[in-house]
Structure formats: C-alpha cells, structure tokens
Amino acid sequence: MSVAIAGALGLAGCAYPYPPPKLASVTTPAPAQPAAPIATTATAAPVTILVSIDGFRPDYLERGVTPSLNRLKAAGVSAAMRPSFPSVTFPNHWTLVTGLRPDRTGVVA
Secondary structure (H helix, E strand, O other), X not given: OHHHHHHHHHHOXXXXXXXXXXXXOOOOOOOOOOOOOXXXXXXXXXXXXXXXXXXXXXXXXXXXOOHHHHHHHHHOOOOOOOOOOOOOHHHHHHHHHHOOOHHXXXXXX
C-alpha cells in the first residue's frame, strides 16, 4: 500500500525529488558569548520602576484577575495607596517622583 501512495504522490507532483538537505544537529551547543560587564555597587545607580495604568482601580489587584501584577507586587516593593488630587496622570506622576504635593509642583492639571 505504501508503494501505491508513494506512486500516487509522485504522479501528483508532491514527491520531493532530491535527498533532504543536511541540517546541523540540534544538540550542538551554541558558541560561547562574551559575558557582559557586571556593574559594581560603586558605579551602579539605583533603579526605580514606576508602573502606572490609567483607569486601574486599587481593588483590581484584590479581584484575582491580575496574576502578573500580583507576582510583581509580591516579589518587589509596594506601598499603600495615598490618593492625590487632581486625578490627572502627569501631575500625579510628578508628585510621585518628586515627593512634592500637586499644588507645589507647578504642573498644571
């Protein structure tokens, strides 16, 4: 039966007339890459990442629908929410990064 199928495929133009190309072994390790220099504590500046999502209510984290944010919160640092008014994104970002009250930043809402 397999001869009949091979013959039918050959007649239909589906047969590959050449031997398959030689492929590199998938178990061959990749060449070693030079390691990136590691910053020392004397020269490395601290990094702060601010995650801001417009329209994201604080209770969304408690609903169980944000597993990635929950893992980020559990593995990193988080603080209790302290509302800031006006409720506009950029003036609030400026308040977060400077520590100044919104009425003292000079950023107009």
